[in-house]
Amino acid sequence: MSAPMLGVYGVSYRYGERQVLDEVSFELEEGEIHSLFGPNGSGKSTLLKIIAGVIALDAPGSSGQIRHRGTDLLALTPLERARVVAYVGGDLRADFPVTALEAVLLGRICHSGGMFQQFSAQDRQVAREAMERCLCWGLRDRELATLSGGERQLVAVARALAQGSRLLLLDEALSRMDLNHQAQMGAVLKALASEGRAIILVSHDVNLASEWAASGLLLKNGRRLGAGPIRELLTRETIQKLYPGAELVICPHPVSGAPKIFFS
């Protein structure tokens, strides 16, 4: 069997005195949508940033391996890594008049060749297709600062698509979209997965994540509590372990059958 699309092995990360992640491991195959579940401060976002190379594992108390098809992802140059992994995190903001199209074109930096190279016609074509797919081509000439939070999220996902990476890391990337955009982007994510990409979602909206993700990982205090297919993972016991203070019930979605969580 070939090496998995993404292998995260024994990742620990310490920030100051706090052990944010403690020996977390999981594997991901292509075509999978994977979701990280856990309360605030459980290390979900940090884990994504480590995979994306935004946070380095070089501080004392930090260790682990991230492998893509067997090759060490952390040993690649940032440019090489950006061709493999695209990361959407935080808010897509600039204090400069950057237009939506310019922001998406930035996703092509990792493919631009020479030092003096302008973004090519092909780069522009890829950017356009990504924006059309993410329902934001109509926003292309608008400055980011004039877009709503949900619109900026569409642009951010489009930029990640334009990067052409096989692995997409989405941290709260759909949280501010309206229902219509969430539904459509959910379909887009599923289509992307079926084209052979792998996606990792981090979302506070457990019910949204359970709708799209087929598998998941439970994190608490930086430790792995469990992993597996969503329907086996989100049970009464595991949810109680994750959120012990809340009175919650789990019922299957009437149409999709995916586990949904409600206040009891």
Next chain:
Amino acid sequence: MPNRSTARAVVLGFVAWAVVFALALQMGAIPDADLQIVTQIRLPRALLASFVGMGLAVSGAALQALFTNPLCEPYTLGVSSGAALGAVIGTTLRLDWIVSGIAGTAFVGALLFAGILYLVSLHSGRGNMILLLAGVLLGFVGSSLVALWMAFSDASGVQGAMFWLMGDLSRARLSGGVFTAGAVLSLTLLIWRRSHELDALLMGEEDAMALGIPVRTARKKLIFLTSLLVGVCVSAAGMIGFIGLVVPHFVRRFAGALHMTLLPLAALWGAVVLTAADAIGRTVGGAQELPVGVITALVGAPVFLWIMLRKREIA
């Protein structure tokens, strides 16, 4: 993409430059100057104004992107003060051991101040005003030290410090101007090569990393190049404020935010604006010439305020 407006801004820029340049040769304290005054005094001066304007506009655009803060430029960040301090010390101590005369010590001063800012930026986080305040502080310290140094070392004392603190193009000579032009053009080219790094840094550090930019090394290299450029400009013409702020913001409206088109256009319009400002400074006060820094500050300060208010709106 603002392609058509970019093309218009390029054409308009060249026309404006030609007009301003011709006017700068015409205008002066002596109305019907003979050919010698034009070629010996006004031509070198207009050339120097053009290339210093270019350098300041490019370094302003670069500093804004690399510190991800639209209020940055050599003057507001105090990098110019550092360069002036280096230049002043270099001149009086005769430390012209670097090929480019006083540009050597001016560069060291600029790099020192920019390096301090880099260290501050590592701890000040994104969109933070701390970096800017640190820059203002460095500017004060640098300017005060320039005046202090001049008062103790130079025969013309504090009067001579005016050249450095307010900016002055009156010492332009054709031979020195050639060096300035060559240095500004080649450094602009070297910064331009790093357009993609600047582009990504507009979005902040995390985004730039995710887009494939090795942020720390990129920032260090850009700071090095920008400090060189500021050193060249300041040692030739003293501290001229706000060109590096006003021009990039003005040009972004036509060129967009991406530096592959922004930087050349900023260079062009930097030349236009400083040549015009100097021509105005030479004539508006009659026989009494005004330092060009006075003119640029009067125009630049309100623009600074406007950008600051707009930035707050975005935040």
